[in-house]
Amino acid sequence: MGRHPEYDLLATGRDKMPRFTGGSCGYVPLDITNPDAISQTFVDFAPDVVINCAAMTQVDECESNREACWQVNAIAVDNLAKNCLARGTRLIQVSTDFVFDGQNGPYKEGARPNPLSYYGRSKLAGENYARGAGMDKWSIVRTVLIYGVAEGLQRSNFVWWLKDNLEAGKTVKIVTDQWRTPTYALDLAAGIEKMVRFSKQGVYHLAGRELFSVFEFAKEIAKTLDLDDSLILPADESTFTQAATRPSKSGFIILKAESELGYSPHSTRESVLEMVKEEQRIKLSP
Ligand SMILES: NC(=O)c1ccc[n+]([C@@H]2O[C@H](COP(=O)([O-])OP(=O)(O)OC[C@H]3O[C@@H](n4cnc5c(N)ncnc54)[C@H](OP(=O)(O)O)[C@@H]3O)[C@@H](O)[C@H]2O)c1
Numbered sequence: 001m002g003r004h005p006e007y008d009l010l011a012t013g014r015d016k017m018p019r020f021t022g023g024s025c026g027y028v029p030l031d032i033t034n035p036d037a038i039s040q041t042f043v044d045f046a047p048d049v050v051i052n053c054a055a056m057t058q059v060d061e062c063e064s065n066r067e068a069c070w071q072v073n074a075i076a077v078d079n080l081a082k083n084c085l086a087r088g089t090r091l092i093q094v095s096t097d098f099v100f101d102g103q104n105g106p107y108k109e110g111a112r113p114n115p116l117s118y119y120g121r122s123k124l125a126g127e128n129y130a131r132g133a134g135m136d137k138w139s140i141v142r143t144v145l146i147y148g149v150a151e152g153l154q155r156s157n158f159v160w161w162l163k164d165n166l167e168a169g170k171t172v173k174i175v176t177d178q179w180r181t182p183t184y185a186l187d188l189a190a191g192i193e194k195m196v197r198f199s200k201q202g203v204y205h206l207a208g209r210e211l212f213s214v215f216e217f218a219k220e221i222a223k224t225l226d227l228d229d230s231l232i233l234p235a236d237e238s239t240f241t242q243a244a245t246r247p248s249k250s251g252f253i254i255l256k257a258e259s260e261l262g263y264s265p266h267s268t269r270e271s272v273l274e275m276v277k278e279e280q281r282i283k284l285s286p
Helices: 036-044 057-062 066-087 118-132 158-167 186-195 214-224 255-261 268-284
Strands: 008-011 028-029 047-054 090-096 136-143 170-174 202-205 232-235
Touching: 008 057, 028 186, 036 255, 047 202, 047 255, 057 066, 057 118, 057 136, 057 255, 066 118, 066 158, 090 118, 118 136, 136 268, 158 186, 158 255, 170 214, 186 255, 186 268, 214 232
Parallel strands: 008 028, 047 090, 090 136, 136 202, 170 232
Antiparallel strands: none
């Protein structure tokens, strides 16, 4: 949080030790499905704001492991919200475009959710626990197809996956019939910071400004990185066998965030170039 010394930040995660090094951010291990551990963390740190990014996010696995998915994405949010209510803490719950069915995206905040997958249902339940707990101080931040770079990331993301494949000269099949407004993680973080700073309540859509098919997004990344985009082959959704149904046309209209927060996301080109620079910096840092 070098950019915001006014905040005293505590990160939590399931690992015993943090995945990042340095910086002024503290860390404690915390499994959010453990109610006692949650209560203890509230007692120990008395947070003014809780930003809940933790979730079971493997969409296909959520279909087969429904109980685990529900515990993390729904029940744990209920418990967090109850603790926030009891202590007057602001809760910012991070959610997803998968709460929508993708019939008529891009979506505004007030659009009617209709999840197609168990993951989407569980995240919508998490939203409803946050909004229905009786707090004044709740907000839901929905976002879409996140990409970015950070120290110690365990999961890759679309940009690195594509870059690795194209650099290795491998062809990749990418869907032409799913549309998204991909989101650069730093833009999302900047938007959430503004929600904290301006004490915003309610639902906000924080995403990129460009609506792409995933195929077009891949082409834009390849062009930006000067990679051979003829290796990117078009495919429709029916080519892939996946347990969970994805929304076809999701993506968000971000006008509310732009006008109320001054949210101003980078273009894909700017973000991807910044990611490459940041990756170099991380590699070179001791
Ligand atoms: N990625 C996207 O494109 C996207 C799009 C829309 C919305 N979102 C939302 O954005 C948020 C972050 O997603 P992400 O893509 O960063 O997912 P991610 O890489 O899977 O990160 C989720 C994190 O939650 C942690 N977690 C899972 N169960 C936990 C538990 N019981 N206690 C504590 N931590 C737990 C995971 O820890 P481990 O590493 O230990 O498993 C992981 O670090 C989620 O709320 C997701 O629904 C993501």
